[in-house]
Amino acid sequence: MTMLKKLSVLFLTVLLTGAPLLASQPPGGAATDGFVPLDSLPPQEQLPAAPLLVTAYAFVWVLLMAYIWSIASRLRKVEAEMATLQRRTPGAAGR
């Protein structure tokens, strides 16, 4: 292979592989300029994590306490009604 042929092959290789490489480069300009480091955001945009965590934790506790209270209250009501009924009809208690 002559030097000219070798150079032609090299030129074609660079041309054919370089085009897709250039095409796959991430777009510059406006698209990447849109990202701003978190620290440089204005204070109203920086969302603190602690209130979210505390709210979640408090919600879990309040929901659990309310549910346990609800079960206990319903159980007390049913048992009180049973006691009243058993006093009214003593024969029914043994059935």
Added chain:
Amino acid sequence: MTRFFLPVFGVTALMFAGAPFVIADAPYESTMLLVQKIFYFHVPAWFVMFTAIFISGIWSARYLFKGDRNADRVAFAAAEIAVVFGLMGLVTGPLWGRKAWGVWWQWDARLTMALLLEAIFIGYLLVRKYGGPGSEKLSAAMAIFGMLNVPFVYISVNIWRTIHPKTSVVPTLGPGMFGAFWFSVIAFMLLFALLMHLRVRLEQQRAALDDLYLAEEP
């Protein structure tokens, strides 16, 4: 009240009292930092919900096909607990998502399916309360349908494109996080066992009360 109730209650109370310290002591996740700690009660709440749904579905099938009234009471108790823990998951998730994703809610496969699962069991409770005679059988069918949805909800993050973390998160937790996570799961599961015990007792007492009223009739 069974002889196991008080010891289990004591262990659960101790675990819940210690949970904030265990969670605070767990290492920070590198990208989400503090808000990731919601994970330690968000995921166990879903574990309890799924367990409760399986119990409700299996006991409902037992009631439908064998006519076991006691199985229906267990299914009803489990369905109510599933709704409570589902609500817990649905509220704590968006609180985490607001920080991690920048939005409170996203209509993606996992979140939408989880919401529908909660809606199915709210429907179950509404049918029980307002359905009139025969509502037990209709609600039992709903519980079986809801139970069949659980595997789809669980694997939805691996099948569809979703912003929710995948199921591979739990098996790949670091040593400090792994211990804190399973501590929370065990505490939630013990609490679930206690709540089931109390809730089933309520249903049994209601049934006994109905018997008393029937006995009173001439």
